[in-house]
Amino acid sequence: MAPKKAKTVAVVGAGLVGTLEACMMAKRGYEVHLYEYRQDIRQMEHVPGRSINLAMSVRGRTGLGAVGVEEQIVQRHGIAMKARMIHSLDGTTKSIPYNREGKCIFSVGRRFVNEVLLTRAEDFPNVTIHFNHKLEACDLERGEMTFTNTATGERVSTRADLMIGCDGAYSNVRKQMLKRAHFNYKQEYIPHGYMELCIPATPDGEFAMPPNYLHIWPRGNYMMIALPNQDRSWTVTLFMPFEIFGTLTTPEELLSFFQTNYPDAIPLIGREKLINDFFSNKPLPMISVKCSPYHVGNTSVIMGDAAHAMVPFYGQGMNCGMEDCVVLNEILDQYGDDLTKALPAYSKRRNPDAEAIVDLAMYNYVEMRDLVNSPFFLLRKKLDDFLSIILPGRWQPLYTMVTFSRRPYSSCIANKTWQDKVIMRVSRVAGVACVAALARVALQAVREPAAQQAGRDALMWVSQAASRAWQG
Numbered sequence: 212m213a214p215k216k217a218k219t220v221a222v223v224g225a226g227l228v229g230t231l232e233a234c235m236m237a238k239r240g241y242e243v244h245l246y247e248y249r250q251d252i253r254q255m256e257h258v259p260g261r262s263i264n265l266a267m268s269v270r271g272r273t274g275l276g277a278v279g280v281e282e283q284i285v286q287r288h289g290i291a292m293k294a295r296m297i298h299s300l301d302g303t304t305k306s307i308p309y310n311r312e313g314k315c316i317f318s319v320g321r322r323f324v325n326e327v328l329l330t331r332a333e334d335f336p337n338v339t340i341h342f343n344h345k346l347e348a349c350d351l352e353r354g355e356m357t358f359t360n361t362a363t364g365e366r367v368s369t370r371a372d373l374m375i376g377c378d379g380a381y382s383n384v385r386k387q388m389l390k391r392a393h394f395n396y397k398q399e400y401i402p403h404g405y406m407e408l409c410i411p412a413t414p415d416g417e418f419a420m421p422p423n424y425l426h427i428w429p430r431g432n433y434m435m436i437a438l439p440n441q442d443r444s445w446t447v448t449l450f451m452p453f454e455i456f457g458t459l460t461t462p463e464e465l466l467s468f469f470q471t472n473y474p475d476a477i478p479l480i481g482r483e484k485l486i487n488d489f490f491s492n493k494p495l496p497m498i499s500v501k502c503s504p505y506h507v508g509n510t511s512v513i514m515g516d517a518a519h520a521m522v523p524f525y526g527q528g529m530n531c532g533m534e535d536c537v538v539l540n541e542i543l544d545q546y547g548d549d550l551t552k553a554l555p556a557y558s559k560r561r562n563p564d565a566e567a568i569v570d571l572a573m574y575n576y577v578e579m580r581d582l583v584n585s586p587f588f589l590l591r592k593k594l595d596d597f598l599s600i601i602l603p604g605r606w607q608p609l610y611t612m613v614t615f616s617r618r619p620y621s622s623c624i625a626n627k628t629w630q631d632k633v634i635m636r637v638s639r640v641a642g643v644a645c646v647a648a649l650a651r652v653a654l655q656a657v658r659e660p661a662a663q664q665a666g667r668d669a670l671m672w673v674s675q676a677a678s679r680a681w682q683g
């Protein structure tokens with residue numbers, strides 16, 4: 212018996228993932244209704260909310276390509292970032308390329324991507340977009356939903372064969388899942404907040420810093436990062452603990468903080484503008500969410516941030532959410548749109564990978580906070596870079612697998628674990644060889660009476676170093 216094909220799909224949330232998912236399901240022939248809390252952003256002068264631009268890499272591009280808007284968004288609008296540019300405290304900069312084969316990531320405007328996807332969705336005769344519709348409640352098993360029309364205040368009830376929750380990190384659809392047995396959920400707020408500032412274009416309309424880079428000001432517990440915009444301005448995101456944000460209450464305190472930590476950024480942003488923007492903004496929180504499963508029966512599923520919100524320290528939130536759409540599409544192909552089989556298969560396949568990138572992003576947050584100054588960590592990084600040069604293709608740094616391949620995230624971690632083991636083993640062998648060589652030198656010194664003390668010191672030093680290397 213051929214599986215019954217669902218006819219109607221309700222996508223809740225017309226953000227970056229919901230709009231793409233609506234296009235994907237329309238392409239499969241479903242009757243799609245897309246519901247969005249906000250009004251149509253294409254008609255708004257100013258769109259409030261977070262992160263003006265984002266780093267787009269291959270996973271996101273694959274999703275865009277599947278609905279035919281990759282070239283419009285990435286090639287025509289995106290700004291290539293070929294390398295990071297690191298700003299030191301003394302104002303010097305150094306650039307570290309992303310890839311020796313010239314692969315790069317792209318800075319894209321959130322609003323632009325969202326608008327292109329909305330317009331693409333509208334191109335399908337089988338998509339209807341309902342703006343000003345806020346999901347208030349839903350029955351996950353029946354596919355019934357109640358919305359408030361925020362323009363008229365009226366309540367709207369509706370149902371669909373399949374309900375797809377793409378309603379972001381504070382998802383209401385997920386909230387309904389939380390009430391059910393066997394639904395696992397874990398969330399974590401980090402102590403850091405973020406605030407977006409702006410480096411305007413120069414008076415003659417140029418970029419104030421070299422474009423085609425992701426600029427980073429790493430400062431241990433604080434960090435600033437800047438991505439280029441189409442209009443030649445930069446969006447600068449300042450990351451630091453809420454506690455520190457709280458201590459900057461006057462223009463003097465703010466300027467002295469910047470003078471101490473980001474002196475080269477003051478003239479770029481401009482004193483007045485820095486003070487103005489900082490005090491008219493509030494630092495925003497960052498949340499990390501893991502849950503499972505992503506589906507209920509054959510009627511509901513959550514995707515994007517609703518299923519796996521992550522801290523932004525890998526530039527993968529949107530990329531992962533768009534890859535969700537690609538993965539569900541593959542699974543629907545595989546099961547001939549039989550949702551009873553496809554939805555559980557999607558949860559099972561996607562959960563380990565989504566949790567892997569949620570972990571990686573959190574690990575990166577901890578790493579940049581605590582490890583950037585650790586000599587052992589830096590040595591490990593150097594060795595990693597060296598191996599990727601002498602073993603091209605066969606030894607890829609973790610960020611390369613995550614950013615420039617579609618290797619499942621969990622497999623990126625597994626590969627990294629294997630690499631760590633190899634590095635540990637190699638360094639032990641190297642350690643033992645060093646001990647042997649130095650011991651020989653020391654013994655020779657012992658035979659010469661004049662060098663006896665130096666020989667004993669050397670032996671002592673070598674044995675201590677060896678035991679440290681062995682332990683970890």
Ligand code: FAD
Pocket residue numbers: 223224225226227228229246247248249261262264265266267344345346347377378379380382383405448514515516517523526527528529530531532
């Ligand atoms: P959202 O974009 O949040 O969309 C959810 C939509 O649902 C919204 O339109 C909302 O209005 C709507 N909605 C919510 N509730 C309801 C309701 N009850 N009823 C109806 N509609 C509702 N990712 C990257 O890949 N690269 C980056 O460089 C990057 N940088 C980031 C920097 C920062 C500071 C932050 C915070 C995030 C960053 N991300 C990045 C992550 C990225 O922003 C998210 O992963 C992405 O926006 C998720 O898309 P989404 O569609 O799942 O959710």
Ligand code: EGU
Pocket residue numbers: 262264265266295316425427436438448523524525526575579610614
């Ligand atoms: C954070 C906030 C640099 C946009 C991780 C790199 C990010 C982005 C990095 C934000 C970093 C950190 C990587 C990319 C990217 C780096 C990456 C982080 C985009 C390991 C708008 N991160 N981000 N790693 O390699 O793989 O350049 O807000 F500072 S893109 Cl924290 Cl590749």
